[in-house]
Amino acid sequence: MKTRRIVGRNFEIAVIWADRLKFTAHAHDEYVLSCNISGNEKLILDGKRLEAPEKFTTLYNPGQIQSGDGTECILSIYLEPDFFIKEELSSNSVIYEKPIVGDDDLWRKFVSLVSIVFDRDNNEIAEEKLYQILDLSMSRYTYNSFLPTRNTCDKRIKRVKELLLSRLADQVSLDEISGELGLDKLGLLRMFVKAEGIPPITWQRVKRIEEARRLLKTGISASDTAYRTGFYDQSHLTRWFGRAYGISPARFMRG
Structure with missing residues (x-):
């Protein structure tokens, strides 16, 4: 079994994969939101036998007893019991109404988070995507209404x-x-x-890539450009620049 994690102040995101994952009966003090990226999971939740097919999401409240068998790759989000109140997402405790949901919108958001977990510089983007998952899951699958959002302007x-x-x-x-x-x-x-x-951290990354393009156009080296625009190194800049423009910084500079 292999695991990759991102640990935040009051949350944890983990991608776990193996030929076949099996979890014996256990309980978490936290909320656990998981998505079966690959594989079908047969599980027991509070004594009830259930099944979570591939692409389905499980939404567990704190203290629920669970076991599972069969999934191959799963992304799980762990939230402290008072997470929603501390983060001012709800005025009281949140209760997820359905333990298993087949929601393509939610699945796509989980999938987009998987690659982020493997990118060392993307903790901020991971948190951004986490909040998008919470926004969607809370609005569709909880009993409690959460605090009204402030007026936008x-x-x-x-x-x-x-x-x-x-x-x-x-x-x-x-x-x-x-x-x-x-x-x-x-x-x-x-x-x-x-x-x-797009979310704000993603917007900032777009602007960083645009600024990198401007600097490269003036003849500044790729390594200096990476430093000035907040990329870890030249290879990191090359990866994101290529995704945005379809060519490497070196090729862009050659015209």
Whole structure:
């Protein structure tokens, strides 16, 4: 069995894979949101026999007793019991109504998170995607209504952009943005995605790539460009630049 993890302040994201994964009966104090990326899982939850096919998501509340057998690759999100209240996503405890859901929208968001877990510099983007998963799962599968999102406005969007552009070479977190602007993280994400079509950290990465293109065009080396735009190294810049423009920085500089 192999595992890759991202550990945040009050959450953990793990990708686990093997020829066949088997989990004996156990309980978590946390919320556990998992998606079967590959394989069909037969499980027992609080004494009931259930099945979670490939692409299905399981939504476990704290304290539920579970066991599983059969899945090959699973992505799990672990949240502290008071996560939703501390993060101001809900005014009281959240209860997931359905333990197993077949939701293509939710599955796609989990899949997009898998590759992020393997990218060492993407903790901020991982948290962004985590909140998108929570937003969707809470709105569709919980009993509790959560706190209303603050009204969006152009002025706040502008402030977020100014902050991200002023720190273009830095790894800015959602905590920092929401803290400086007085927004809860879920409200921030909803507001920004509604206005720009993508989350704020992703938007900043797009701007970093655009700035890298501008610097390369002036003749600045790829290694210096990577440093100035906040990429870990030249190979990291090359990967993201290639995804955006279809060519490497070196080839771009050659014209």
